[in-house]
Amino acid sequence: MPTMIFVNLAVDDLARSRSFFESLGYSINEGFSDENAVSVMISDTIVAMLLTREFFAEFTSKSIIDATTSTEVQLALSAESKEEVDAIHAKALAAGATPAGEQDHGFMYSKSFDDPDGHHWDFVWMDPAAAAGGAPELTLEEMRENTTHS
Template structure:
């Protein structure tokens, strides 16, 4: 298995740690200091929330301001539509913003959440038939 580390800039490490732990992630203290916070989602998925200054040491390119530009959107699955709505309620009450209306494609339900820095997370649920056989299988099942 390959672990996934997504590096994202933040203007406020304490604020981002509070936000992501409210969503259910854990902080890995072994990789958290004054420059970075390791947000552990479980299952080998991590966000490395880096101060903008520290983030800049890993690239020669300008660091985008996630409040003004989108460079990446991270999608995280949930077990049901209700779980999507529940995590969104927590995120919104913890300082997040929902930048667009929920998307219901029948086979998939998703909602976007901007963290306090503007990084975009998409929480989504996909029906079991679509997961196993693709979106067309959901359409076929819905018609019968």
């Protein structure tokens, strides 16, 4: 069985968060969803568990950050094409996300957004030939020239 990844995210409004991810085309696993949590099926092996802050707090003794003002993690998912990156980004913005930058290095293309709870998501396409052979050498200045932040 392949390793599964469960990304647990604290959310302020469970219904709003559920609607947001459904707007992106993801399905909900109702068997693991209730008034405290929504199980979003990103793929067969990746699940985003959206948890109310109160329920999330039951799993940690640490303080829970406000993702709109602090960075907890940057979540990056691959896409099959530049067009898929553009499509998911457009859906996210239409569903209430905030744009958070984009990159186009030719061999790699990405667009980012912050979801309604402030969690940062990147959708990335990489040229399969470049991925197999390694990325071309870019200077830090070249990378900055091809990166925009919203």
